[in-house]
């Protein structure tokens with residue numbers, strides 16, 4: 481049995497830990513920020529491949545994750561639900577590059593004023609505060625742990641280290657190609673919405689959850705600060721109200737900002753560690769960490785291999 485340390489308690493690190501524990505490894509998660517304090521906790525979190533590359537690998541990881549999230553949606557304790565919705569466009573658009581990852585995609589019958597076309601599909605939505613708690617509980621149920629620990633380098637006491645540190649990979653992998661893409665959202669009261677809507681060009685999106693609705697968004701590459709910006713909130717609410725008119729009258733409950741860990745290509749590979757151990761990098765999921773989580777976790781577990 482290999483002793484595996486997973487760095488990072490966002491959706492990527494927690495999913496990897498679940499798969500490693502299920503495979504029989506002794507896995508522990510260490511992280512500076514606990515699950516509800518991570519970027520992952522801010523995510524909308526609609527299954528949708530956004531700002532993550534390369535297309536071929538992302539489509540495969542996204543397809544695996546779609547199936548797993550649909551399976552998890554059967555248990556309401558997970559916080560995952562399958563929700564119908566539509567992605568809209570200002571001009572007729574061919575099928576998206578990731579179309580093979582979803583079981584069914586149809587041309588939308590109706591689109592809001594100002595739009596010319598849309599693709600409708602059912603998509604899993606993970607209510608992140610609930611889902612991250614569920615993932616943590618699953619780790620503990622399988623005998624793993626999640627511990628707060630800010631690291632200044634890769635730990636050397638484990639046989640295998642999984643680097644799922646998101647932006648922290650700048651330090652752990654000395655990788656300057658990973659950059660923040662700041663995203664701001666507004667939480668509004670649930671006003672009876674049961675469908676998501678997305679215009680990825682904004683990006684503008686409205687995602688219903690059980691007690692609130694996530695309204696986004698912004699997309700600012702290279703900006704590190706996490707203080708909500710009033711002007712940005714006003715502007716995104718205006719955009720979202722054109723997409724889903726009910727947003728205009730909904731009471732604002734709060735504001736959230738997260739830093740997407742974006743990289744030209746998601747990095748998922750094994751390298752030799754300086755301490756003679758094995759290091760599996762799994763970071764750079766951009767705007768799609770939830771969407772790719774189970775596909776990447778499966779691949780990480782396959783790289784680590786079965787327990788000796």
Ligand SMILES: Cc1cc2nc3c(=O)[nH]c(=O)nc-3n(C[C@H](O)[C@H](O)[C@H](O)COP(=O)(O)OP(=O)(O)OC[C@H]3O[C@@H](n4cnc5c(N)ncnc54)[C@H](O)[C@@H]3O)c2cc1C
Pocket residue numbers: 487488489490491492493510511512513514515518519520521522523524525526527528629630631632644645646647648649651662663664665696697737738739740741763764765766767768769770771772
């Ligand atoms: C506004 C917004 C909306 C989004 N919507 C969606 C969506 O609808 N669908 C979707 O799929 N994705 C969405 N995303 C993207 C998604 O949130 C990210 O891709 C995902 O959270 C990345 O997960 P992660 O686990 O890699 O990183 P993170 O969640 O950032 O976790 C990184 C972990 O590494 C730890 N770490 C870092 N440095 C250190 C260190 N030195 N020592 C110890 N631990 C360290 C952190 O503390 C943290 O625990 C959205 C993001 C934002 C900001």
